[in-house]
Amino acid sequence: GVAISTYAKYCYNKLQKAALTGAKKGLKKPNIEEIRHAKNAVFNPSMFGSSLQDIVNMQKERYPDRQLPWVQTRLSEEVLALNGDQTEGIFRVPGDIDEVNALKLQVDQWKIPTGLEDPHVPASLLKLWYRELEEPLIPHDFYEQCITHYENPEAAVAVVHSLPRINKMVLCYLIRFLQVFVQPANVAVTKMDVNNLAMVMAPNCLRCQSDDPRIIFENTRKEMSFLRVLIQHLDTSFMEGVL
Known part of the structure; x- marks a missing residue:
């Protein structure tokens, strides 16, 4: 038995998280697979809504050498594989909610299905993964520094390098990923500039x-400015080839 x-x-x-982020169920009733997944989630924690450290611990057996969360890198790669960097409104236009929920189910079973066509679907799920982290990617302890240095590139970069190692690695991977999208040739198509x-x-x-x-x-304005400064000024070359 289980206590x-x-x-x-x-x-x-789960209730605490739902109160913070709201429910994202789409229009369809949960199917059998989703119900089974929800029942098992008590014993097999989801990669969504967990802490970064817990997520890294979850993948230790499967991917002992990985420094970054598998879910982060695979979804990012999938966005690019589906030409997300040449898709108008990428990261702004939401993917179909039912497709996103279906992909989430697959990802939590360490699968990326073949046959995905719409880059907005993995892009939406990737945003959801970041947003649902148990503690924000930039932890609360560093928040005030971020909104204080939102216009100072040197100080903003220093904040990043002072983060706990896993947060720093995950954030630098994200920024390096976003730096792909701000290339002028991509912005011309996506209409998604650095702002x-x-x-x-x-x-x-x-x-x-x-x-x-x-x-x-x-603070919303300052948060946006802080991230913009990182995209423009953070040297992420050290992340080359890191997974």
């Missing part, structure tokens, strides 16, 4: 903990 407290703790955590990319990605990296609408509004 009731195990289920209680799991359900409590647009920073706008859609900042909420997935930084989380304002204030409840004051004025502070949230003011």
